[in-house]
Amino acid sequence: MASEKKTPKKAQNLNAFIDTKYIPLDNKIKIVIALVLIIVPIVLFYFLLYSPNVKKIQGLTTQKTNLIAEIEKAKKAAAELENVKASIAEIEALFKETATLLPKDKEIPDLLRGISDLGKGAGLDFLSFKPGPEAPKDFYAEIPIDIQIDGPYHNMGYFLDQVSKLERIVTVDNIQMGGGKKEGAEMLLKSTCRLKTYRFTGIQTAQPEVKGKAKPQPKK
Numbered sequence: 001m002a003s004e005k006k007t008p009k010k011a012q013n014l015n016a017f018i019d020t021k022y023i024p025l026d027n028k029i030k031i032v033i034a035l036v037l038i039i040v041p042i043v044l045f046y047f048l049l050y051s052p053n054v055k056k057i058q059g060l061t062t063q064k065t066n067l068i069a070e071i072e073k074a075k076k077a078a079a080e081l082e083n084v085k086a087s088i089a090e091i092e093a094l095f096k097e098t099a100t101l102l103p104k105d106k107e108i109p110d111l112l113r114g115i116s117d118l119g120k121g122a123g124l125d126f127l128s129f130k131p132g133p134e135a136p137k138d139f140y141a142e143i144p145i146d147i148q149i150d151g152p153y154h155n156m157g158y159f160l161d162q163v164s165k166l167e168r169i170v171t172v173d174n175i176q177m178g179g180g181k182k183e184g185a186e187m188l189l190k191s192t193c194r195l196k197t198y199r200f201t202g203i204q205t206a207q208p209e210v211k212g213k214a215k216p217q218p219k220k
Helices: 009-021 027-101 105-121 153-164
Strands: 125-131 135-137 140-152 170-183 186-200
Touching: 105 125, 105 140, 105 153, 105 186, 140 153, 153 170, 153 186
Parallel strands: none
Antiparallel strands: 125 140, 135 140, 140 186, 170 186
């Protein structure tokens, strides 16, 4: 006997359903109908549910990638911000230190009295003590003080040493000594010098040059 082709169990069940509910059909037609009934739901599922969701998933994946990139940028910016804050803190500390070394307007008279007291404490006689006009510089002003002192050489050296140890910046320039006379065991000298102290202004006097800016041409 020739072997008969076996029909799959699911197909047999579907064929039985078709035979029961509908008119008897040829086996080939039954198989075609069965395949259609199986494939059509799959196709509908793909186009109606799966395919649109795939696009949504791809869109969400792209958004996730972009968000990760933005988060990395934010982390980098936060790290740079911390560096900037640290730099600002250093600048503020330096500013406070500079403000201590450079007196303000209201502190200048006290500083001048302090210098005069140092000279008297060193046993010197001030013949003249003349603060000059301010000379504006970038972010500070220079205040000259011309003094003429009478006293022993060593006392003059002690006075200048004490001036150099002041909390404020005071420099000494143009020291001249002469006209000595003997008084007891000491040789008295008449000394002149210029002291310079500085006041913080925070004003830039010279304007920075702009690169690439053409110089004005002289009128003909």
